[in-house]
Amino acid sequence: MNWRCQPLPIPAGSEVSWLPFGNGRSYGDVCLNREGLLLDTKPLDRFISFDPKRGILRCESGVLLDDILAVTVPHGWFPPVVPGTRFVTMGGAIANDIHGKNHHSAGTFGCHLRRFELARSDGRRLRCSRSENQELFNATIGGLGLTGLIVWAEISLKRINNQVMDVEVIRFANLGDFFEISEYSDLEYEYTVAWLDSMARGKKFGRGHFVRGNHSACCTKPIAAPKRRLSIPVELPFSLVNRTTARIFNSLYYKKQGRVRSTALVHYESFFFPLDSILHWNRIYGSQGFLQYQCLLPPDSRGKDALEELLTKGAQQGLVSFLGVLKVFGNKLSPGLLSFPRPGITLALDICIDGDNTFRLLDDFDSIVQTVGGAVYPCKDARMSGTAFRNYYPQFAELERMRDPKINSSFWRRISGGENGQ
Numbered sequence: 001m002n003w004r005c006q007p008l009p010i011p012a013g014s015e016v017s018w019l020p021f022g023n024g025r026s027y028g029d030v031c032l033n034r035e036g037l038l039l040d041t042k043p044l045d046r047f048i049s050f051d052p053k054r055g056i057l058r059c060e061s062g063v064l065l066d067d068i069l070a071v072t073v074p075h076g077w078f079p080p081v082v083p084g085t086r087f088v089t090m091g092g093a094i095a096n097d098i099h100g101k102n103h104h105s106a107g108t109f110g111c112h113l114r115r116f117e118l119a120r121s122d123g124r125r126l127r128c129s130r131s132e133n134q135e136l137f138n139a140t141i142g143g144l145g146l147t148g149l150i151v152w153a154e155i156s157l158k159r160i161n162n163q164v165m166d167v168e169v170i171r172f173a174n175l176g177d178f179f180e181i182s183e184y185s186d187l188e189y190e191y192t193v194a195w196l197d198s199m200a201r202g203k204k205f206g207r208g209h210f211v212r213g214n215h216s217a218c219c220t221k222p223i224a225a226p227k228r229r230l231s232i233p234v235e236l237p238f239s240l241v242n243r244t245t246a247r248i249f250n251s252l253y254y255k256k257q258g259r260v261r262s263t264a265l266v267h268y269e270s271f272f273f274p275l276d277s278i279l280h281w282n283r284i285y286g287s288q289g290f291l292q293y294q295c296l297l298p299p300d301s302r303g304k305d306a307l308e309e310l311l312t313k314g315a316q317q318g319l320v321s322f323l324g325v326l327k328v329f330g331n332k333l334s335p336g337l338l339s340f341p342r343p344g345i346t347l348a349l350d351i352c353i354d355g356d357n358t359f360r361l362l363d364d365f366d367s368i369v370q371t372v373g374g375a376v377y378p379c380k381d382a383r384m385s386g387t388a389f390r391n392y393y394p395q396f397a398e399l400e401r402m403r404d405p406k407i408n409s410s411f412w413r414r415i416s417g418g419e420n421g422q
């Protein structure tokens with residue numbers, strides 16, 4: 001679609017389903033529609049208005065966060081929430097109601113959304129906000145693209161002094177230490193997250209690095225953006241990630257920080273988007289690929305026990321993972337009907353695919369997460385069952401009621417009992 005005022009370019013009378021497509025940075029099938037059409041939103045890449053006094057930005061839905069940063073940072077404004085890559089579109093950020101390292105202080109992207117326009121297959125154009133078409137506003141935030149095409153959106157930005165982040169990294173020895181550091185850090189630091197050595201066992205179990213940061217004070221000297229250095233040049237027929245390389249990498253990474261604490265001033269790109277500097281990083285997993293499993297567990301002792309159980313089960317069953325991320329989400333609730341973040345502990349693991357073993361292990365993970373009333377993030381999912389999804393998201397029937405009848409996705413068919421459904 002090229003122009004925001006043009007009608008939806010879907011063949012008239014077509015019974016084939018369609019789905020808005022952003023920049024394809026979702027890990028699973030929420031952005032795919034194997035039996036139908038994808039509507040590419042990237043040509044909708046125009047800024048509509050920017051108020052540099054109040055920090056309010058309106059743009060079309062295909063504008064990338066990368067472009068927003070380029071325009072707003074020089075004026076002292078930053079997106080309210082950013083994920084681990086800056087190559088996501090405005091529409092994709094809303095439809096997955098993305099979260100970042102500041103969830104405990106800012107909530108999700110949807111918490112900062114003022115209004116948007118939604119185009120439905122029946123030709124209607126609806127303005128949605130907290131006071132206009134509120135039901136559709138809530139359903140579209142975290143609504144996985146199913147309620148209509150977000151044509152443009154307006155968000156509130158956050159004031160910053162410069163491009164520099166004031167960062168501290170603390171090595172922790174176990175999960176107990178992680179929770180303690182997280183609790184006191186969340187009071188003083190706007191951004192917190194931990195890297196977890198998910199393959200460590202015995203005395204090393206639950207060790208990692210806690211990373212916390214704030215936007216720097218106004219007198220800090222500017223720092224240049226990092227250069228894009230590395231590229232994985234070709235798709236590999238085999239994976240560079242196996243139990244041995246992952247264990248060695250995790251161990252070296254844990255030790256890379258000699259001191260228990262280290263501080264640094266860094267450019268915001270290094271702090272927020274480290275993977276963006278390695279082009280085609282996903283190729284290290286070879287042609288088998290990888291899955292990301294991100295779950296949410298309750299913030300109490302049941303959640304902590306479940307976290308330990310997940311990691312122990314993973315270690316026993318030979319889980320191979322380079323990247324484990326741990327964070328405690330805050331209490332700020334999103335308006336999104338189906339948003340993933342809720343108060344609790346979130347664990348994300350990049351998992352190398354080792355045939356059926358991996359899928360069996362993740363089904364076992366799902367049983368643990370369901371037992372404690374947790375959830376799995378749809379945007380990172382490619383395999384959960386419909387039963388698991390409906391347990392995680394009992395409000396799914398309300399979204400189904402508000403779904404645009406012509407829109408569908410591979411994910412939605414899978415979890416609602418159609419394609420490979422249960």
Ligand SMILES: Cc1cc2nc3c(=O)[nH]c(=O)nc-3n(C[C@H](O)[C@H](O)[C@H](O)COP(=O)(O)OP(=O)(O)OC[C@H]3O[C@@H](n4cnc5c(N)ncnc54)[C@H](O)[C@@H]3O)c2cc1C
Pocket residue numbers: 019020021022023024025026027030031041061062082083084085087088089090091092093094095096097098099100143144145146148149150151275379
């Ligand atoms: C390296 C990396 C790190 C990441 N880190 C995080 C993280 O920290 N936190 C987090 O929450 N996510 C994270 N993600 C996931 C990413 O933020 C989300 O998948 C994001 O939604 C992708 O946006 P996209 O524009 O690529 O959308 P796509 O992946 O193309 O689509 C996502 C969904 O949005 C819908 N959609 C897209 N455009 C529109 C539109 N205009 N109108 C209606 N619906 C639309 C699609 O139908 C689909 O359901 C990460 C991804 C990567 C690759």
